[in-house]
């Protein structure tokens with residue numbers, strides 16, 4: 163318990179009015195000042211698990227991420243600071259709203275309460291005023307909002323129930339979606355997780371399968387929501403919110419985050435591989451399907467992200483065909499050929515040059531796996547899988563396949579190293595994940611047919 167926290171002079175927060183004997187309302191006071199409420203360290207003593215899970219999350223890392231820092235610097239230079247808070251409005255939202263940063267160049271000097279997507283930011287939201295680029299409105303009443311409708315009174319802060327925070331209410335997708343959807347300064351819809359979800363089966367009230375973001379991304383478990391007097395067991399929610407990205411520099415809980423990302427990815431997509439006699443010798447037909455993700459896959463930071471399929475066919479131990487082979491430190495973009503199955507976006511400037519710099523993207527093509535939009539197999543939009551046939555010359559006795567993903571690929575990093583915005587040491591930290599249930603092997607001993 164950090165005693166110092168509670169010695170600070172309590173201030174009245176305009177919430178939780180109590181009646182005095184004379185009938186005049188008097189403000190109930192709470193221990194945490196506004197400044198302390200903004201500091202995640204103030205929550206740790208009572209919400210230790212929430213704090214620990216969050217502290218390793220990409221939300222906590224959002225303004226420490228060296229690739230973010232480097233890209234932000236480059237953006238400010240390339241655009242002569244035309245739209246200086248474009249990046250930090252989501253990556254350090256409290257700092258922007260408090261006027262603590264004008265452009266994200268001083269993030270190092272800012273206290274932890276101003277960095278990343280903090281407890282205070284999410285838990286103060288009381289309205290969503292749009293669908294992209296963080297139009298979230300924060301209340302100034304100091305109430306911490308979530309989905310507990312009968313919160314135990316505590317001395318630190320007032321509490322309140324909010325539909326925007328209740329994963330059992332589809333409304334709550336608006337809160338997450340407001341940041342997980344980016345329209346570039348040139349009007350291109352570069353990150354579309356929210357709009358992908360909105361178009362899906364999971365957002366459609368008619369189909370009875372509605373699932374808000376939190377249903378999949380904040381798993382529930384039975385525990386106390388706070389280590390404080392009078393608190394009983396409830397369903398509490400995982401704050402790791404692991405996706406595909408991990409910290410590239412020493413950071414809290416990085417082993418746990420890495421493990422959570424791998425576990426999620428292992429069952430993200432389903433695959434089938436069929437090997438049959440073909441025109442040139444052997445046909446390898448591979449289907450990858452996005453049946454379970456609540457949006458396209460991959461999603462989010464599409465300009466930087468690559469997923470791809472690796473296939474290898476061999477006879478008597480010698481490879482006769484391969485596609486999607488990427489060396490450990492090579493970027494997919496640099497080595498891919500037209501027969502590869504790559505899932506990602508290609509982004510273009512106004513004069514149709516390839517770019518991944520958010521601030522100059524004017525249009526894009528996407529080859530991501532789409533999201534299920536209907537549960538009716540008769541509807542042509544039912545299909546959310548991709549099937550690819552590889553025509554292999556001659557006989558084979560073994561075929562292997564796997565799907566890999568890199569949260570950020572080397573082409574992005576190399577450009578930043580070359581421009582002097584990023585240290586070269588980061589190259590060794592770039593991660594490649596393999597989705598375990600896509601690792602399949604067919605051997606001729608099984609006879610022609612399919613493996614799953």
Ligand code: HEC
Pocket residue numbers: 194198199200201202204205206207208209281282285306307308309310311312313314315316317318319321322323324386387388389390391393394396
């Ligand atoms: C002195 C202990 C204490 C501290 C410090 C504290 N909380 Fe709480 N908080 C509680 C208790 C007790 C509850 C109610 C839990 C219950 O009823 O199960 C709660 C509930 C909450 C809720 C749920 C509100 C609802 O109605 O759904 C949120 C969100 C929350 N706290 C956020 C925070 C944040 C953010 C911080 C740090 C700025 C913080 N708390 C600091 C004790 C504390």
Ligand code: HEC
Pocket residue numbers: 202205206209212213214216217221279280281282284285308309310326327328329330376380387388397398399400401
């Ligand atoms: C990205 C937004 C976000 C951030 C950041 C965040 N939370 Fe939450 N938190 C939520 C949402 C959404 C819920 C409600 C989940 C539900 O019940 O559907 C929640 C629920 C809670 C609850 C209620 C108990 C529970 O698990 O449902 C507490 C307490 C809490 N958060 C504390 C914290 C603390 C402390 C931090 C920072 C260390 C933090 N949160 C950071 C979004 C966030």
Ligand code: HEC
Pocket residue numbers: 220221223224225227230252253255279283284296337338339340341342375376379380403404405406407408462569
């Ligand atoms: C204030 C804006 C904001 C809000 C609100 C927000 N996020 Fe995020 N989220 C971010 C940012 C920024 C990152 C990435 C930080 C980084 O990697 O540098 C992120 C990262 C993530 C990731 C990891 C992505 C990856 O590729 O690994 C997941 C999953 C996620 N958020 C889910 C949620 C969910 C669920 C909610 C709602 C409960 C939510 N977010 C609300 C801004 C936000």
Ligand code: HEC
Pocket residue numbers: 335338339342355356359364373374375376377378379404405406423426427430454455456457459460461462463467
């Ligand atoms: C039906 C379950 C489901 C729903 C609903 C859902 N997601 Fe996801 N999401 C997944 C799965 C599965 C993955 C892939 C595994 C992973 O990366 O953790 C994923 C991945 C992500 C990622 C990482 C990006 C990537 O390339 O994989 C982000 C960010 C994210 N989701 C945000 C959201 C937001 C925001 C919403 C709501 C608008 C949402 N999700 C709704 C299941 C869901």
Ligand code: HEC
Pocket residue numbers: 227229230233234237248249250251252253294295296340341342343344345405407461462463466467520521569570
């Ligand atoms: C509307 C809110 C928003 C804005 C504006 C925004 N981001 Fe993000 N950023 C996110 C979210 C949400 C994620 C997590 C998505 C994911 O990883 O799937 C993210 C992830 C990232 C990542 C980590 C993943 C990766 O691709 O490396 C970097 C770096 C990043 N953003 C840089 C930037 C830069 C630079 C800018 C400004 C040019 C910017 N962002 C503007 C919300 C935003």
